Amino acid sequence: MKASEQTNYYFRKASKELGMQAQLERVLMSAKREVKVEIVVELDNKEVASFTGFRVQHDSSRGPMKGGLRYHPEVDPDEVNSLASLMTWKTAVVNIPYGGAKGGISCDPGKLSHQELQRITRAFIDEIHDIIGPQLDVPAPDMGTNAQTMAWIVDQFSKYHGWTPAVVTGKPLELGGSEGREAATGQGVYYAIEALMADEGKSITELSFAIQGFGNVGSFVAQFIAAAGGKVVAISDYGGAIINREGIDIPALMAFAKVSGTVVGFPHAEPLQRDMLLSTDCDVLIPAALGGVLTKDNAKDIQARYIIEAANGPTTPEADEYFLKSGKILLPDIFVNAGGVVVSYFEWVQNIQQFRWRLDRVNTELKGIMMDAYREIRSIAKSSHCDFRTAAFQLAISRVASATALRGLETDAFCLIRS
Numbered sequence: 001m002k003a004s005e006q007t008n009y010y011f012r013k014a015s016k017e018l019g020m021q022a023q024l025e026r027v028l029m030s031a032k033r034e035v036k037v038e039i040v041v042e043l044d045n046k047e048v049a050s051f052t053g054f055r056v057q058h059d060s061s062r063g064p065m066k067g068g069l070r071y072h073p074e075v076d077p078d079e080v081n082s083l084a085s086l087m088t089w090k091t092a093v094v095n096i097p098y099g100g101a102k103g104g105i106s107c108d109p110g111k112l113s114h115q116e117l118q119r120i121t122r123a124f125i126d127e128i129h130d131i132i133g134p135q136l137d138v139p140a141p142d143m144g145t146n147a148q149t150m151a152w153i154v155d156q157f158s159k160y161h162g163w164t165p166a167v168v169t170g171k172p173l174e175l176g177g178s179e180g181r182e183a184a185t186g187q188g189v190y191y192a193i194e195a196l197m198a199d200e201g202k203s204i205t206e207l208s209f210a211i212q213g214f215g216n217v218g219s220f221v222a223q224f225i226a227a228a229g230g231k232v233v234a235i236s237d238y239g240g241a242i243i244n245r246e247g248i249d250i251p252a253l254m255a256f257a258k259v260s261g262t263v264v265g266f267p268h269a270e271p272l273q274r275d276m277l278l279s280t281d282c283d284v285l286i287p288a289a290l291g292g293v294l295t296k297d298n299a300k301d302i303q304a305r306y307i308i309e310a311a312n313g314p315t316t317p318e319a320d321e322y323f324l325k326s327g328k329i330l331l332p333d334i335f336v337n338a339g340g341v342v343v344s345y346f347e348w349v350q351n352i353q354q355f356r357w358r359l360d361r362v363n364t365e366l367k368g369i370m371m372d373a374y375r376e377i378r379s380i381a382k383s384s385h386c387d388f389r390t391a392a393f394q395l396a397i398s399r400v401a402s403a404t405a406l407r408g409l410e411t412d413a414f415c416l417i418r419s
């Protein structure tokens, strides 16, 4: 199943529960604007090269559109489209005043020099500067891009429009980035776990965790769980996996992985076959690496009672159905990994206010937003007798439909959602 089909499947399941009409479904599912541009630059060897850049703007009914910009050889328009719509639902679930967008350039950043990447980024902004901006569409880093890319975008955009740090988020601190942005997604995942476990009457200290992926998200989640007294028993990355039933020493693993670049070979744990991590005996499984890893083939092997989707799209619809039937509790990606976009929102607010927040304020506000969203999702799940994912999509769809109706599209179909 393609990425877009997966998003649409979950969307349709929730819209069916809401009793939504087909015409409204179509309006909410389709992208507002899809832009494809040719980026022509001179390479370091003086050859002229051309790359294709995309920006998909999915929905702006609740505010400026928001979403990452990825540089990857296989940036696929279908995937960009699906990720743009996911951003619409994600920003709506956590109730921040944004719509959804996503974009990218079809290039291999590993094969391009620093200067070539800078020229490509600037040339892309030359092509799209009039359709992005603090009140229109606010890009952020994604696969293959980083704070440096965002700094070039601020500089290039500001040549056309004057000093505008709020045009992107995920910037370096020196150019208006926010405290707490790097850890934000992992911090948000941790708050989501805390909210669920408080509800389940469980303490983090009595639970065991397995985490797939030890990159930005996985490593921060592991650190927050360990700092709260939770036992992380297994961790994997691209190279392999490790296990220690007594609990992995996370600060020591961080220091090890910083030097070796992988968790493999960590001396205070046993090696484990990489994909066996998913079926490890533990209470909480946190996929924090790739999409589509929990499938109909391995769903029956998953032992964890709780699945916390830190990655985007880790569960296929078949596995999702299986987990539902077997009584597992799954917190969905559109809520769980929203911490990154929430702190991006704080960065944008700080840029517009020209006022810097301290880290403790960033984390207090983030926790408040994650807790509020959890309570709202849980309340819908209880009243509609549905799972958390369907409840989260219902919450998001209702908010987007309601904003669309209030802005003037007062057809019967939209009013049904508003009431």
Ligand code: NAD
Pocket (backbone or CB within 6 Å): 185, 212, 213, 214, 215, 216, 217, 218, 236, 237, 238, 239, 274, 288, 289, 290, 291, 310, 311, 312, 337, 338, 340
């Ligand atoms: P990252 O590139 O920093 O880390 C990815 C990790 O996954 C690495 O440790 C890598 O070795 C590991 N990995 C890759 N293939 C693997 C495999 N087959 N088995 C086990 N581990 C594997 O990426 P990230 O920023 O941590 O993002 C992880 C996931 O979270 C992605 O799905 C991303 O879309 C999602 N996400 C990230 C953010 C963010 O702010 N970084 C926000 C929202 C969602």
